[in-house]
Amino acid sequence: xxxxxxxxxxxxESNRRSEHTALRKRMLSGEWAGDLTIALxxxxxxxxxxxxxxxxxxxxxFKQTTQALTALYMEAPTIISSGESSELTRxxxxxxxxxxxxxxxxxxxxxxxxxxxxxxxxxxDTDDPxxxxxxxxxxxxxxxxxxxxxxxxxxxIKEFRLRTECATGDLIWTIDxxxxxxxxxxxxxxxxxxxxxxxxxxxxxxxxxSGEFYPYIGQDKKPFLPYSxxxxxxxxxxxxxxYNRELIEGSLQASTFYSYWGHxxxxxxxxxxxxxxxxxxxxxxxxxxxxxxSKGVVETDPSSILMFTPDLDEATGVQPxxxxxxxxxxxxxxxxxxxxxxxxxxxxxGIKAADVQKASxxxxxxxxxxxxxxSQREVQRKFSPSMRRGDLNxxxxxxxxxxxxxxxxxxxxxxxIKYYNIPLSPxxxxxxMDDLSRKIDMGLISKIDAVMILNPEYDRNDARNHLLNVxxxxxx
Numbered sequence: 040x041x042x043x044x045x046x047x048x049x050x051x052e053s054n055r056r057s058e059h060t061a062l063r064k065r066m067l068s069g070e071w072a073g074d075l076t077i078a079l080x081x082x083x084x085x086x087x088x089x090x091x092x093x094x095x096x097x098x099x100x101f102k103q104t105t106q107a108l109t110a111l112y113m114e115a116p117t118i119i120s121s122g123e124s125s126e127l128t129r130x131x132x133x134x135x136x137x138x139x140x141x142x143x144x145x146x147x148x149x150x151x152x153x154x155x156x157x158x159x160x161x162x163x164d165t166d167d168p169x170x171x172x173x174x175x176x177x178x179x180x181x182x183x184x185x186x187x188x189x190x191x192x193x194x195x196i197k198e199f200r201l202r203t204e205c206a207t208g209d210l211i212w213t214i215d216x217x218x219x220x221x222x223x224x225x226x227x228x229x230x231x232x233x234x235x236x237x238x239x240x241x242x243x244x245x246x247x248x249s250g251e252f253y254p255y256i257g258q259d260k261k262p263f264l265p266y267s268x269x270x271x272x273x274x275x276x277x278x279x280x281x282y283n284r285e286l287i288e289g290s291l292q293a294s295t296f297y298s299y300w301g302h303x304x305x306x307x308x309x310x311x312x313x314x315x316x317x318x319x320x321x322x323x324x325x326x327x328x329x330x331x332x333s334k335g336v337v338e339t340d341p342s343s344i345l346m347f348t349p350d351l352d353e354a355t356g357v358q359p360x361x362x363x364x365x366x367x368x369x370x371x372x373x374x375x376x377x378x379x380x381x382x383x384x385x386x387x388x389g390i391k392a393a394d395v396q397k398a399s400x401x402x403x404x405x406x407x408x409x410x411x412x413x414s415q416r417e418v419q420r421k422f423s424p425s426m427r428r429g430d431l432n433x434x435x436x437x438x439x440x441x442x443x444x445x446x447x448x449x450x451x452x453x454x455x456i457k458y459y460n461i462p463l464s465p466x467x468x469x470x471x472m473d474d475l476s477r478k479i480d481m482g483l484i485s486k487i488d489a490v491m492i493l494n495p496e497y498d499r500n501d502a503r504n505h506l507l508n509v510x511x512x513x514x515x
Contacts (some may be wrong), residue, residue, distance in 0.1 A: 044515070046199060046212045046232035053182045056280045061179040062154050063287060066101050067152045071291075077299060078291045091302040098297050100381050101290040102421075104388035105152040108417045111422055112147060114459035115140040118434060121453035128454075133445075135438065144176060150269045153178050154279045158267045159198075160436045162444045169445070171437055176266065183268075183277050186220075190276050194220045202375055205242055213239060215266050225253040225262035230313060258308045258451050262374050267436055271422070271427035289384045296377045300370060307367030316359040320346040341505045389421075390414070415461050420495065423458055430456050457496050 048054050061284050065071040083091065089461040115135070118128035127133045134140070140155040150156040157176040162168035176198055198215040211231070218226035229249040230236040240248055248254055272279065291404035339345065347359070391414060431454055440448040463471060475489045484492075490502035497505065 040203075040210045040268065042201065042210055043212055048197075049184070049234075056278060057179045059284070060155075060177070060280050061490055063101075063153045064149070064177050064179055066099060066287065066290065067105060069096075071099075073094060073295050074291060075298070078295050082292075082295050083299075090306065091298050095294060095301050095492045098294055100293060100384045101152070101286050101388075104286070104385050104390055105148060107390060108388065108418050109144060109148045109422050110152050110418050111426055111458055112143040113461070116367070116430070116459060117457045119457070120450055124345055126447055127434070127441065127449050128324070133171050133441055135509050137173060137435070139171075139173055139437075142173055142175070145428075146269060147422070149175065149177055150426070150429075151422070153234045154271045154282055155277070156269045157181060157196075157462040158269070158433055160265050160267065160433065160440055162440060171441060171445075173433075178278060178280070185277055189275070191270075193264065193266070193268060193277055195220065196264055196452075202229075204244065207481050210419075213243075215369070217266070220265060221263045224250050224264055225255075226250075227253055227255070254443070256441070256454050257444070258442065263436065263439060265436060267429055269434040270425045273425050273428065283387060286384055288386045289380075289387070293377060295385060296373075296380070300373055300377060303368040303373065309366055310363040311365075311367050312361070312363040313360065314347065314361050316350055316357040317347040318350045320348045329500065340495065412461055412464055412467065419458060419461065427456055427458075460494075460496065 046314055048057065061072060064073075065074060065248050072094060075096060079091065079094055113299070118134070120128060121410050125132060146158060155178040157178070159176050161172050161174070163170050163172050175219050180199045182197045183193040185191065185193050188280070194216075195218045197217075200213050200215055201210050202213045204211045214232055216226060216228050216230060228238055228240045230238055230240075230242050240246075244510070246252065247506040253262055255265050257263055268277070270279070272282075319337055320336055323337065324335055337345070349359075434454045434456070437450060438451045439445075439455075441447045441449055442451065471493070475484070475492065478484045479486060479489060486506055487499060487502045491497050491499065494502070494505070
């Protein structure tokens with residue numbers, strides 16, 4: 040089927056945000072060849088671009104650094120509830136069976152790269168739903184609004200979605216429109232895009248879904264949105280699309296450099312030959328890839344013999360001369376300059392310089408993003424507050440939808456979450472234990488402090504209870 044042209048929002052700012060966020064998404068998902076082609080056109084003339092040939096997509100610092108920072112869901116987190124919630128949170132429970140935690144690796148990846156990402160929570164799309172389902176909704180597909188008093192909590196969400204038109208079977212863009220600004224009259228409708236929107240709610244859902252028919256109502260009788268919004272950083276608003284834009288633009292620029300370097304390696308890394316007083320015989324006139332220019336070429340290989348004829352335009356009696364200049368480009372120095380440029384880009388993402396390591400001992404080799412365990416733990420601590428907020432909202436929405444559609448009686452609040460901590464390596468553990476032992480012996484810290492250092496997720500009560508349990512178990 041033919042996918043129709045992507046629609047636009049009514050707000051110019053929403054369109055500008057959506058366009059830039061879509062660029063980030065393309066660079067994260069490998070669909071940025073067209074963007075690199077545009078960057079080459081902006082940097083080079085038509086003839087130079089034709090000489091460069093196929094763009095080189097082998098380098099994408101933005102994607103590499105985003106992958107390196109995605110470390111929070113290497114293992115499934117532990118969910119704790121104040122009430123009975125095993126059906127939702129236990130191993131083999133609703134969250135586990137839905138594949139939520141493996142999916143969250145991709146959610147965090149998009150959240151870090153695009154600054155925001157959403158999850159749409161629903162039940163299995165069957166006649167007899169038995170479980171929950173989660174769908175990633177990237178920020179470029181969303182328009183949202185909040186109140187001035189609570190600018191970080193969306194009350195209105197509009198999502199662009201592709202659907203099959205019932206009458207023709209063609210794909211069309213539609214809008215899923217949710218609005219709980221007025222709790223007494225919540226809105227859920229499906230409309231066409233454009234200025235004159237046609238209501239398609241009954242056509243796709245079978246009945247009206249607004250007002251008293253609004254399907255998402257919790258046990259507290261309040262309407263809610265079936266979306267959970269994730270932020271890379273809590274910033275007091277709904278969207279933060281342009282943060283660290285320099286990294287995205289710089290990654291595209293680095294790829295243009297690599298594309299140009301490939302051209303120089305193929306066409307200018309050898310001595311440049313010249314001839315005076317003669318012409319190469321047998322030139323063939325061919326058009327460039329753009330079709331707007333022509334040039335004369337002669338195909339050669341190691342077994343061919345080049346033929347020359349006198350150049351009649353030159354003065355009579357000129358002795359033919361042949362020679363060569365040095366190579367047109369020093370590709371080693373250029374490659375070294377590019378990788379240094381990329382290393383600076385990686386620093387923009389917040390990755391330590393020590394974690395941007397050479398792929399080999401050769402100073403001209405490319406740089407690899409290789410985060411150490413200690414840096415991964417720092418990354419986990421950095422992103423856990425903002426991701427925790429989104430996760431707890433996802434769990435709450437999941438419980439509400441499960442109670443509504445699956446007949447469960449789960450608590451709809453009171454959840455907490457503990458993320459998997461990357462364990463210390465044997466060398467790190469020995470160094471840490473030696474350091475803590477010395478500090479305890481010197482009276483600089485208590486055993487409770489030591490337990491909290493070893494278990495950053497513990498508060499003082501948790502650490503105290505841990506020590507009491509250890510003491511009691513050692514008595515037995």
